[in-house]
Amino acid sequence: MSEGQNTAESSLLCAKCNVEMKTGKVKASYLGSEFPIELVRCPVCGMVYVPEDLALGKMLQVEQALEDK
C-alpha cells in the first residue's frame, strides 16, 4: 500500500491532544491480513488519518483483492 498524503501533514492537528500529526508507521488489517503502512498519526494518542484518495484508491483495491482471496 502506498503512503498517505504527506502534503497535509504539517497542517493537521490532533484536536484531542492538541499536537501536530506526523507521518509514522501504523498497522492496517483486513480479513485476517495485516500490513505496516506509513500514515499521518497523532504521536501522542495514535489516532490515524486516512485520507480520501487512499481510502477510495489503493486501500479499496487491497480490500477487494483480500475479499477475493
Next chain:
Amino acid sequence: MDHEKAREKEFQCIQEQPPECTAACPVHVDARGMIAAVAKNDFNAAFSIFNRTIPFPGIIGRICDHPCEHRCKRNEAGAAIRINALERASVEYGRGARKSLFLSRKDTKVAVIGSGLSGLTAAFDLSSKGYHVEIFEAGHLLGGRIREFDSQRLPEQVIDDDLFALEERTVVIHRNVAVTNGSGGGASCKELLSSFDAVYIGPGPHAVDHLNLDLDLTSDNRIRTAPVSFQTSMEKVFSGGSQRYHHQEYSPITSLLDGRLAAASIDRYLQKASLTARREQDGPLVTSLYTNTKGIESLQAVPMTIKAQGYSREEARSEARRCLNCQCLECVKVCEYLAHYGSYPKRYVREIYNNDSIIMGAHLANRMVNSCSLCGLCKEVCPTDLNMADVCLDARQSMVARGKMPPSVHDFAIRDMQFSMGPSFSLARHEPGCTSSSAVFYPGCQLSASLPRHVSRTYEHLRRVVKNGVGLMLGCCGAPARWAGQEDLFHRTLDAFMQEWQRLGGPRVITACSSCYRLFKDNLPGVPVESLWTVLDAAGLPPAVKGTGRRTMTIHDPCTARHENDIQRSIRRIADSLGVEIRELKDSYDMTPCCGYGGLMSFANPEVTDKVVKRRISESELDYLVYCAMCRDNFAKYGKRVQHILDLLFGSSSDTAAQKGPGWSQRRENRAMLKAGLLRELWGEETAMDGPGIKLIISPEIQAILERRMILEEDLQQVVRHAEKTGEKIKNLKTGRILARYRPVSVTYWVEYSIGDSGIVIHNAYSHRMEVFGEGQ
C-alpha cells in the same frame, strides 16, 4: 455446485456445438471459420483452415459434392452460402504452408490398392502418421474417378499439385501395377498380404469378383466391410470408397471420408486399439446448435462473373459476408450481464465452478457471480432452458457457506433489509376496529420507501373493498438475503413473517411487490398470496381517480412477474381504465429484462447495472408505466420518465413521471414515517421517534456523493456525535475544517465538517473497511 452438476449445466449450453455446415461435412471442415477468413480478405488463413481438414484442397475445392450447402442456415434467409465455391477461392487466392507433419518414421508398412480419393486419402493420412505407405495403381495415372471430371472443372495441373503432397510424404507409388491373384502378372495379392502389415483396398464402384480376393463379398459382389471400422473379413484388410456406396452417386467427399476413417481404423489396428470405441463423431453429424434466423434480411448468392474461373477475390468476399456465422448466443443477445463478460454460459459455468472449487489464489469470478440479476431471462430464450440464475445463486450460497463471499458486496443491502425487519418499520396488525383479518396488505419494503403516501392510500382503499377486515403487515420478504446467498438469514426472515402471519390468523396475503409475491409463492406453500393488482382489477379502483385524458405509455413488466399472466393482464386492464393506451415494448411479459435491481446486481457491479438500465430505457421514447417500485426508481435515476401505476391511481397534479426516487437515507426515513403515520392515524398510537439529532447541512453535491458511496445521514450523525463527544477529531489548520471518523461495526466512516451557525456543514464523507491501528507505536 458439485462437479457433476457443473458438467450437466455446461453441456446444456449448445454454443460450442458445430454449425450445420461443419456437422453436415463428412470430415467436418470448419467452413464457418474459413468463410470468416475470406470475409476478412485473409485468403491465406482461409486456405490453411480448409487444408487443415482436407488433404487435397485443390481437388476438393473444385469437385466436392458439398452436403454442407444443403444444411446451411442461409437457406432460411435467401440461398445457401456457396461454400464449395469459397473453398475453391481459398485455394486459388490463398497459399501458405500446406499441412505437413514430420513424425518419426515407423517400420510398419501399409499397402493401398487403388488410387481413387479414398485410397489417396488413406495413403495421405497413414503417411502423415509415419507409416511406410505404398500405393498400387493399375493404370498410369493416380486419381481414379476424379480423372473423369472435365479438365476445365478439374485441370490436371490441380490434381498433380495436390498429389505432390504424397511424394513429400515419401509415399511409394507403383503405377501400372495391377493387384491380382498372382496368375496374370502384376502384384500378387497374397504377397502383399504377407509383406505388408495392413492393406487398404479402394477398387472403385465395380464388382470385384474377378479379383479373386479371398474376401467375403456382398450379394452384388462388392467387398463386405464392417460398419464404422471398414474392416473386411480379413483382419488386416480394410476397404471403402465407392466400392462401399456404389449404389449411390459418386461423392468425392464421401470417398475422402472412407479413406480417412479406414486409415484411422488401420492405425488403431496396428496399435492394437479398439476399432470401434469412441467413433460416434465420425462422418456427418446432427448438431444441436441453434441459430435464430428470424428477422435476418434475405440475400441471394453472389453471382460469378466468369463461371469457369470461380469467384473473383471480390466476389468471394461478398459471398462470404453473407455467412450468418452461425452462433446460438440467444441469452447473450438479450442480457447485458452475459454480454459484459465477453463469452457465453458454457464458459461461465466452468469459470464459476472453478471459482467455487479453488482453495488457494484469487477468486476471479466472484464479481461475475454477484453481478447476475437472477432474473431468468436467459432461460426464457435458451433453446435448452439453461438458467444462469440457478448457477449464480447456487455459487453465492456456496460462497456464503464457505465464508468466501466478499463481505462488502451485499453488506449495505442486507443492513437496509434488517432495518425493514426491525422496530422502525415492521408491523403486523388487524384492521383498526377488527379482531380478525380475511386478508392482510403487504406493501413490501421498497414501495414503502419509494411511495409511502401511495401505500397509505392503497391501504385505505383496500379497507373499503376487502370484506371482513384487511390487516397490514410491514416488513421485508427476505429477497435481499436470498439474492445475497444468505439462506440462513432468508429463512429466518420467512420464519419471522410466518409467525406474525399466523398471529393474524393466517389471512390471504395481498402483495404490492412482485418480488414478495414470487418469494412467498415459491417458499411458503401454505400461505395464500394474491397480487394487489389482481385484487384491484377485480374489486374496482378508488373512485376519486381523476381522469387526465387518454395518454400513451409503454409498460415494463418486472422480471419477478414474468410468468404471472394474471397480474400482467390486470395491470393492463387497470391502465386502460385509467385512460392509458399501452404500446408494448418488443420484450415484455415473459421476455421482460430486469430493471437493474434484481439479484442486488447494482451493489456488485454498477458498470453492468448501468448498461442494463440504459438499454431498457432506450427501447421507447414513451413514458414507462411500471408496477414495481425498484423499476420505477432505477429508471427515474437515469432520467427516464416513468410512473408507478399507483402514481396514476392516486395521481397528483404535479408531474410525477419526472421525479427521481428518494435517496438511501430518505428511503429509511420514509419507511419509519409511514409506520409512525399509520399508527397515529389508524390506531391512534404515537411512536417515540429518535430525537431530531444533530442538524446536518448537506448540499445537493454532497448528497450525490453520499448516495454514490452508500453513506447514510445516520452514519454522518454517528461520526459527528462520536467526535464531538469524545474529542477524537483532527483539525485541518489550513481549511479550519474538522476530520473525524467512527466505525460502528465493520465500516469506518470519515466525515469532513465544520460547525456553522445553523448546524453541522458536511463537506465530504467517505468510508473504508480496512482497520487502521496507530496506537502504541
